[in-house]
Each structure stands twice: as C-alpha cells, then as structure tokens.
Amino acid sequence: MKNLLIKWNQISLVKRIVVGIIVGVILALTLPNAVSGVTILGSLFVGALKAVAPVLVLFLVMHAIAGHKSGKKTNMKSILFLYLLGTFLAGAVAVVASFMFPVTLTLTTGAKDIAPPEGIVEVIQTLLFNLVSNPVDAIINANYLGILMWAVVLGLALKSASQNTKDMLGSFSDAITKVVQWVINLAPLGIMGLVFDAIVTSGFSALVEYGRLILILVGCMLFIALVVHPLLVFIYTRKNPYPLVFMVLRESGITAFFTRSSAANIPVNMKLCEKLGLDEDTYAVSIPLGATINMAGAAVTIAVLTLATVHTLGIEVDFVTALLLSVVAAISAAGASGVAGGSLLLIPLACSLFGVPADIAMQVVGVGFIIGVVQDSCETALNSSSDVLFTAAAEEARERKESKVSKVSPANS
Template sequence: MATIQKKSFWQQYGGLILILGGIAIGALIGAFAPSVGTTIKPIGDIFLNLLFTIVVPLVFVSIASAVGSMANMKRLGRILGSTVGTFIFTGLIAAACVLTWVNLFSPSAGASIQLTTGEVGEAQSAGELLVSSLTVSDFSDLWDKSNMLPLIIFAIIFGFCVSACGGDESPMGKLLNNLNDIIMKFVGVIMFIAPIGLGAYFANLVATYGPEIVGDYGRSMLVYYPLCLLYAVIFFPLYAFLAGGKLGVRMMIQNIFPPAITAFATQSSAATIPVNKEACDNIGVPKDVSDLVLPMGCTMHMDGSVLSSIVKIAFLYGVFGKDFVGAETYAMAIVVAILSAFVLSGAPGGGLVGEMLIVSMFNFPAEAFPIIATLGFIFDPAATCLNSSGDTIASMIVTRLVEGKDWLVKAVAAKKETA
C-alpha cells in the first residue's frame, strides 16, 4: 500500500480561503469605493461568462458519457429514480419548514409597499408549461443554457443510444470520455481565476444594489435569510448523516463551502455545476452518479427555491390584506412553489418565470409582479446557495441508495490506496 500523505491546512482549505478573501475584498471595494466596483465589473463578467460557456458542453458530455458507458441499464434506472425521489423528499421537507416559519414570523409585517403597475404577461396552460419545460422545437435551442432540462433529457437519450451501439468501446464512447477529461481540465483553468472573478463580480453587486435592498423589504430578509441558515445548519448535516454516517457529515463540511460560496456570489446554479463536480470527486461520489445528479439538480433540486417561493407568496398575501392560512392554501402554495422552482433556468434572473407563475396562479393583481420580482432579487443569492450546494449532498444520498451504506468508507479507502 502506498504511503498516505496528509494534506496540509493550506492544501485542504487554501482555495476556499482565496475565494472568500476575493469576495470579502470585492464587497469592501463595492461598499467604500462603488465607482471602482462598477469599473471592475467586466472582470467579473468575463469569469461568469467563462463558467457559462463551459456549462452546456459539460452537462451534455458528462451525462452522455456517464449513460453511454453504463452496460447495466438497471443501475441507470436506480440512479435516476433515486435522484428524483431525493429531490422530492428534500423539497417536501423544505416546504414543511417554511410553512411553519412564515406562520411564526410574518415576512410582510409592517411593510408599506407602494404598489406600481407592472406587466405580468399571459400565463401558460399546464400543457404548454410541460412542453416548454421538457422540450425545445429546434436542435440549436438545446445549446442555450436557459433550456437546461431539455438538454439533460436529450443527453440521457443520446447516452442510452451510445450504450446500445458499443458503449465505452465505440468510437463515440471514447470521444465522449476524452471530451469529458478535457472539459474538466478546462474547468480547473477557469477556477484558477475564481478569487479575482468572484471578487470583481461581488464588488459591482454591492456597489450597484447594496443600499437598495433595505427598507420595506428588510422584514422579508430578516425572515428569509435566517430560515435558509437554519435549514442548512440543521438539515444538510442530517442529510449527509443519512448518506454516510459521521464520516458523511465530516466529508460534507470539508467540501460544501466552495460550491455554496460560488452559488451565493454568482446566483447561478448552472455556473456552480463545475465546482459541485469537484466537491463530489473529493468526497468520493461515483462519477456516473455526480454526472447525472448535478445537471439534473441544476433545474430540479429546489430546496432554496421552495423556501423562497412560499415566503414570497406569504409576503404577497400580507401586502394585499389576505390571510395566509388553511390546508388548501398551503397545499396550493407547495404545488406552485415546486412548479415555479421546476421551471427556473439556472441562470441569474431565471426566477422571473417562476414569479410570473406565482402571480398568475394565485390571481394576484398585476401590481404584485414588481413586488415579487424585487423579492426574487433579494432572495436569489441564498436560494441559489441552498439549491446548488444541496446538489452535492443529494449526490451523496443517491450514492447511498444505489451502492449501499458502506459506499463512503470504501471510497475513502480506495482514495488512500491510490494516494
């Protein structure tokens, strides 16, 4: 057995410290020198654009290669079934938590919002929403990051066909595996400049919006952000324990912060996929599991969005003088929250579609849309943080369901042998 070399503190946490340092410096620049913060905005945009340009090929190639290399289609079915089941399970727990929370602490108490006319737009029917969420009408539309779910479905079918036509040993299988290695190298290059890119992005964010997110919306922030923190502190370790016992909790704590910080700073689940992939690899999640769970989680794992959506609904009920009570109201809120989370795109601002869905399905007047859009901006960093960092933990749960309770012990032992 090879000699095991223990990582130094800097080797373990150096990247995280640099990213946190970059964000902290960026926030200070944005707060005390806003003109500088807006000037360096292009640096942050370049970093974010690099992440976005790699997301679509990363999602397609990772899923297609993972499915294409599976000779055992039964395993694929178990991974997909466990993934959907895990997302629904955690989403329902989030819904129960937020319904309890908003009844204890009303997000709209004391708010005196000035109502302005806003355009809600025409709501889609359930059938139209289903079609537009799952498919696109043209092949070229698959390569738009706002159509992530249709891309995932296409990649799964493509990978299945690769598996049926030779799998790993076929020319296409070898090409996909090689492309996957190249893309992960590319991700490593991008993440090398993450401290500078995230720092510049955060500097502009604070410079542009810092003073504007207080006031009448402060109460909703005081309700929502502590709720997100409590959910992460209580349920993330619980999920990790269910996935891998005490070792699972330890591995989760060691690896969860880079994806959480990236998601919070960029407000994008799609941009966080490469960082989540790195975290899953460090933990020991099998490649075929993370390659499927992470892209699906980008558009379907909805804990933070469920919390956000129900707080928004409760806020609107209070603003428009309605009581947010009753089993029927709660059930409708859960359904709408899950639907609105499901149609989000994974890019910043994608929540506008979900917010229009909330306004239309609860029959709020058009004036509600600017209110809920503002709330969406305020809540988006924390919601995306929970959604995206939770994808890593979801990958651990799915691995536990697919490979059994000792999966993490075996993974850690295997990593030590190859160290």
Template sequence: MFAKYRSVSLIVRILIGLVVGSLLGVLLPTWSGIGILGSLFVGALKGIAPVMVFFLIMSAVSGYKQGGENHFGSVIVMYLTATLLSAFAAVGASWLFPVRLVLPEAAKVAGGAPQSLGKVISDLLTNAVGNPLAAIVDANYLSILFWALMIGFALRLTSTQTRRVITEVSGAITNVAQLVIECAPFGIAGLIYTTISESGFAGVAKYGQLVLVLVGTMAFVYLVVYPAMVWVMTRQNPYPLTLWTLKVSGIPAFFTRSSAVNIPINLKASEDLGLNKESYSVSIPLGGSANSGGAAITVSVMTLAACATLGIHVSFPLALILCVLTALAATGASGIAGGSLLIIPMAASLFGISNDIAMQVVGIGFIIGVIQDSVETAVNSASDLLFTATAEYHDALKKGQPVDIKAAVARAEGKNQPVTVEAVASK
C-alpha cells in the same frame, strides 16, 4: 506563479476577492476598470456552463455499462422529497414570521410569467424538446438535459473509439470550466465592486425582514431538514457530510451564483468521497434542474408575503396546494426564462392576486437577488452533492456493505487540501 496561486484554498481566495472588491467599491467608486473583471467572469461562466453540462451528461450516458451499479432511484426520490419539504418549511416560516412588503407603485419586469400549472407544464415540455443548439446558446438546461440523454443513449450503439472521443472532449471542456473557476476571485472582486459602487446596500436593507426570513428558512432547511433526511437514509450522524458539502460546494456556489458552473466542484468532491462515477457523473448535472429546494423556498415565502401585505387569509388546504405547486414548478425553474422568481405570479394566482401586483413582488425579488439568489444557489448546489452521496451510502447499507460517513468525509477532506508549491516542484 500559478501553482503558488493555487496553493491557497479557493474559498480563501474568494474571500480575499470579496474583501478587495468591497474596499475598492467604497474607496474608488468611479474606477470602472475593476468592474470589467466581473463582466468577463460572468460571460465566461455563461459561455462554458451549457456546453460542459451537455457533454458531461452525454459522455456519462454513452459510457454507462449495463448491469453496473447506479443510484438514480434513490437520488431522484431525495431530490423531489427535499424540494417538497423545503416548500413546507417556507410556509411554516411565513406563518411564524409574517412579512409585509412595501410594493412600489409601478414595478416593471421584463418577460412574461406563467400563471397556471398547465402553463408551467406546457412551458417545461416545450422547452425540453427545443432545438439542442439553441438550448446551448440560450442556456436552456432542461432542453440540454433531454438532448444530452437522447444523444448519449444513441452513442451507446457506436464504437468504443467514438465513445472514448466524446469522453476526452468532455474532460477537456471540464478542464476549461475548472480554469474559469480558478479565476473566480478576480471575477467576484469585480462583481462586488460593481454592486457596491452603483447601489450600495441600501436597496437590500429596505427589505431586510424579507431577506432574513428567506435566508433563515434556507439555513434551517439545509442544517436541520436535510440532515434529518440523511439520518433517515443512513442512521448515521449526518453533520460531518452536511457541513463538508456546504463548505466545498455551497460556499463557491454562493459567490458564483451558478449551480451549473459549480458542477466540476461537485464532481471533484464526489470523486474525493470515493463515490461511483457512473452514478454521480449523471446525478450531479441532473440536480441542477431536479433539485431546487432553494427555489421552492423563494417562491413560497414571497407569495405568502404578498398575501400578508394584501390581507389575504391563507387556509391550510391552500397552503398545502401551494407547497405541491411550488415544488413542482421549482423542479423545472431552470427551464423557464427568468428562473425561480418568475414562478411567483403562478403561485400568487392561487390566492387571486393580480399579475400586476405579483410582478411587483418579482421586482422586489430582483432587488434582493444579490443575497437571495446567492443563498438559494448554495443550498441547491451543495444539496446535489449531499444527496448524491447519501443515496449511494443508503443503497450500500441496504446490501449489507459497511459505510462510515465520518471516515469518508475525513478522507475526502485530506484529498481536498490545496496543492503546495513544493509538491508541484517535486513532481
């Protein structure tokens, strides 16, 4: 039965779960039994993701062979460039389509928010060197990344048998995460049921224009800006790879709303593309914190919406500073409690907006988060895969090696087909 279940594409199963959860939310809004599936799914995601990221990076670094090929330089440059260009696109969209918010009289959001660049950097450094066990418990991915790298380098001095054990444990944990992902349709049905039965779509509809600007900007960035970057790096048609990464990585990330949990999907897709494992086994987890174009868009658009609402004129130099500031802050957003939304007060302080008003904007962000956060995660996660592949193709072309992106995607598409019951039975 499980083999038959898996024979259907994960994306199709997720869409079925979405439809079923929506119908149940409308027809049986008081039936709370289905909602617990969403809670169990989210709990499983939060539980396994930090452990998986820690062991994946530690295993990849400990098994790294000196002199082997990697593409870290190109990947990191693309991550940072994409985040900065995303911020620029968000500023441009805000100028073309200014949004005015209806700020509530009193909006309270739990937790504090950084109000200066110095505070952001201080928080990032402090979070990075926090207790590694506490980092796993609290899902502090910046600290997880730091300690996984440190321990991974230390393990390089140990025996081959020790490193093999770490690799096998990492593989086992990844298999558990993949099993959780297989249950995504049930979890998503529970999540969408809870959302519709409790609040419907009225809250999101109230801020429809803001949602359209955010989603439209993210779509423009992923379908225009990022393909342009791929073309510059490879001089080949970027859309076969761009659309494929959006399909295999972006759609699952949209529904799970977790870049960390989407790592196994990106790793499998990288393998299907035939990429270098020594490179993608580190660059994919790294992208979870270093590649945050979606977060940069959210911070920039919502900050400028607050300015438009308050009648604050935004000059070009200030807009330029905002782009750099949000790009830097978004890069470490996962290391700050509350994620990208709590960076808004820091950006708003550039324009003299009080923390009270800024936190009301953050409150609006949580209201539209069901859409905003889903699209943001899809952009971030899919671009991790896109840029990892592009960096490797770029380095190969520089060495004079032949690269056919369209053919690579076609091969990966064939490998990504669901396993049929007949194929399982024959094995």
C-alpha cells in the same frame, strides 16, 4: 510574475474569493467612480459561466450514459426521490415560516417588461416543449431541461458506438470541465467586480430595507440545510449526517454561493463526489440532473415571496391553499433555470393561486432582484451542495443494504 501566480493559485479558492470580496467592498466604498471599470470583470465572469455551462451539461450526461455498461447498477431512483422530496419539504418549511413570521413588502417598480407564466398548465406545457427544444436553441438559451433531454437521448443512441467514439466523448467532457475550472479560478476577480457593482449601484440601503425578508429567506434555507437535509440523510444512512453535511457546504456550497450557478458548479461537485469515493456511473448523471431539478432553495424563494405578497395585500390563506402552494413551489422550482435569478420569474405563477394581479406580482419580482445578491447566492449554495449530499446519502444507503445482504446470505446457505 509567474512565481506569484503559482503561489496565488496554491491558495484555496475560498480564501481567494474572500480576498476578492474584501477588495471589491473597499474599492466600492473608497473609489466608486475612479475604478468604475472594475464592474466589467463581474460581467465577464458571469458571461463566461453562462457560455460554458450548457455545453458542459450536454457532454457530461451524454458521456456518462453512453459509457454506462449494461447490467451495472446505479442508484438513480433513490437519488431522484430525495431530490423531489427535498424540494417539496423546502417549500413546506417556507410556507410554515411565512405564517410564523409574516412579512410585508414595500413594493417597488421594475421587471415589468418580463412576461411570467400565467398558470400551472402553462408551466407544465413550457416544461414539455423545453424537453423537445432544438438542441442548438437549448444550448444558446441555456434551456437545461432541453439540454438534459438531448444528452440522455444521444447518450442512449451512442451506447452501441465504438469505444473510440466513447473515448472521444470522454475527451470532450474532460476538456470542457477543464475550461469551467479555468473560469472558476478567475472567480476572485469576477466576484470582486460583482460586489463592487452591487454596492455602487444599490448600496447597503436596499438590503437594510428588506432585511427582514432576507432573514426569513436565509433562515429557511439554513434550517433546511442544517435540519431537514441532515434528517433525510440520517433516515437513509442511519449514521451521524453532519460531517458529510458540513463537508458539502464547505466544499460545494461556498463556491456555489459566489458563482450563483448550479450548472457552473457541476465540476466542483463532480470532484467532491470523486473525493468521497462515490460510484462514477451514478454521480456522472445525478450531479448534472440535480443542477436542473434539485431546487430546494428556489422552492423557498417562490413560497416566501409569494406569501409576503399575500400578507402585504391582506389576503386570507387557508391550510389547503398553503399546502397547494408548497406543491406548486416544488413543481415550479424544478423548472427554474440553473443560472442566477432563475427562480424569480416563477413567483407570479405562485401569486396567481391567490388572485394577485400580474403587475403587483412583477413588482415582487423587482424586489427579488434587489435582494438577489444575498437570496440567489444562498439559494444556489443550498441547491448545489445538496446534489452531492443526496447522491452520497443514497450511495451510503445502498452500500449498507448490500452489506446486510452479504452478511445474511452465508447464514441462509
């Protein structure tokens, strides 16, 4: 048995996940009642990810900031700009696509017991209060903005601590990262349970009914991943972006697709950054930060589902309002939780721009949950893989700039 487990673990995680999906589909189609206990594997997997991810973000960022040496340059300004620009452009692409290929919805019921934000002021207010949330509450409720704020504050406070204290923080950070890696190694079993549950509960009919909506969502995300993001990377690096793009999609996007959690995918991204030879002082902060605010996929979801609602109700939309929707989608996406389904509850906020009643908006949220098995997976894959992509692009641009300076300096002297 031990040798079998060793051989199993030697197979790449992606291949093991594919096996889990195939087994989950086969069990759901052939023995849906006989093996109903399989669903608990998916629930346990998701629960484990939700439990460990907030603690991981806290210690990773706190250790990175506490251990940063004064005077050592990082590239956070460029990375932050790419995060924000990428999220806004994603919302704009979704708006344009929704006008080119308008979709109407067969509204369903559900999610009525969830209270959405009522306006952009409430969203900003909520974001501010999340920043100063009690650290224990922030961890319990997976409030990643609050966790990030406390991690930064504590990291700054510990910059003057002894080296032993910083080493201890590093040990905690490494230990929690190892725990997340253990959980992710169980992904094939967890995903088998999730796929089994999705097919037994909803079947394929729900996906077929909303197939056109899924095509718009996935099409926008693919366009952003394969056109918009590579263009941004090319502008920064002045070199062919696609080898890097395909690498991050393969090594980060695929695992994020199945875990459906940007926060839980942080160790995968950190390992990929290390493999790419990036500056640890930079990616130790940019990757956890990206899991919180780099939400291009969420911006797509918010914009597409909002305009699908508008088209269903026959509401006329002018260019200025559509542009405003792109901005609102970007701002809202930055406040989306880093866990599965985090963007759906922000759809009513965007719908309020067009005077859509809350009860109808919440029905759209219900539609989002129906298609979530595809939408949320693609959204997370786009969000998480671009964290590494933009970090690598900014680092490459800085190296190119420094190289130019070093070549010019001798000539001037």
